[in-house]
Amino acid sequence: MTQTTIEGANPSGALDAAIEAARIASPVISGPDGRTHVALPERIKLHDITDPYRLPSRVHQNVTVDDRASLSAYANRYKSDRSIIIADFDALTISARLDWHEHNQGEQFPAPGHNAHAVTLALRPSEEFSRWDEMEGKIHPQAEFARFLEENSVDVETPEAATMIEISRDFEATVNQTYKSSVRLDNGDRKLLFENESKVQEGVIIPEKFTLLIPIYNGEEPEVLTCLFRWRAMGGGAVGLGFQWHRVEYQRRAHFTQIATTASEETGLPVYMGRFS
Template sequence: MSDTTENKATDSVDEISAVIASLGARRIPDGGEGVERIARLALEASGRPLEIDWLSTDGMGEGLPEAVPLLIDRRQGGKISTLRDEIERYRINPERRKGTARVTTLRAFVELVNRHKDDGSAVFARTEWPGPGLTAVIDYHTLDNAPRHGEHRIYYPYPVTQEFEAWINNNGKGLSQADFAEFLEERAPDLAEPTEIEIDKYTKLFKTRVASPNEVFDLARGLSVRVDMKVANHVKIQSGESQLVFNEQHTNDKGEPIVVPGLFILQVPAFIDGEAVRIPVRLRYRVKGGDIMWAYALYQWEQVLRERVKLDLEQVEFDTKLPVFEGTPEARA
């Protein structure tokens, strides 16, 4: 090839790049004029017979342009390739919004949803334990059933408080007297006075008296000073509570009985920055050979949390004016 030919080819290649760059600075070439100009310059630069043809997408389903450009190389037996990759190199802005934003408060969830939502957006809620959370699908399918990608999402996983996590971790677990007494003393601030409605409801349901926080704290202190003592006797009294009588370790004299309430009320925020929930807690113990093991059971606590999430979902519906659903959205397209 002569110097003149080489220079001409080099100039043409430079012109191709300049044309593509200038097109990219304004828009991606989406019609025949821009694409054919690129192909024509490429032909001049290489001397190879390249052609642009347009393939109709009629009958291929929704979401496609009317036709797509193809590059045909006659020198290679009519090899066909697309121009998409070359065009995408010069895209200035993303093709569409996608990705999942993860927020840490319900307020942030609402504010971010309101920032990005459109008429087709929707909110889904997982209300069951474990893993309750809210997911907003910004580009959800439209109201007239037009499909969309569902790739732009906002997710709020409910963060559990340390206080409630401590109660969950020991729920139903057998504890020694020392460990149980220590746990009750540490968690005393989480206890609440029962309301008249709660007293009436749970007294009838469990046939036992509902204890006040002071009574539970007295139990914890009474147990802590009798850690090394054996249980001499344990009986259930008329109120539904239990009485424990301990033997003094060295003298074997019977001490004063300790009253064990059958139930008390827990009041803690289950989720960070959330409202407090109230959960009945049943006390249980097992005596064997003078030794005693303690346990407690959070009554229907999963249902209490579910109701808390459902209340939040109603608030989200009001604040965002979007449809809300219990469940999970379809997998991403």
């Protein structure tokens, strides 16, 4: 077989031409610093085609923290004259908006801020509050409620935990007995009367109310919450038990406001109660 060579063919030159064609097909390169270049073959000069009117680079960061101390520490590290705090009770969030708009005392007012850098405290109910809140407002079988009181008696401030354990055990002892009647005592407590098969009656005294000493929000100090005892005669001679919060919603709102106000004091930033869109 005779090998035929095309006169004037240059394989190296063909490869260079292919590389140049690839560069020309996709010549634009964007750098991590925000600048843009176009890459062309060596014989062609490199030109800076960056948009001279582009916006300056800025921080894009939204951090979520679990306690007020972290919120204040982060805000103090990155705050400026334009930073503010917005506290939204409905969402249970307190957010330091670090690159908010220029205020009307600054030379650049009314220049808008980017609002792209923020640290937000997402408040969560404490474990103790969640347990009690799950039971609140419902009537439970007496044995179930008695066990709950005994297991969580450490959260009770008044009456003493030992008294609450005694009440819970008294109720457990009357599970198979028949509820007969109730008597309201002079101090507002109730005495529930039960009767066994031998017609022997015994009573269980339940307080009109009791108080808890637990934190409402995770990471916060405990406070006193008031609970009102509730009971109801059920079918078959049984009694259902439960409790209701007494003005706890006001305490939740007040404590939320206190956290936001404390964050404002720790950072020196103005706080606004509400939400933004």
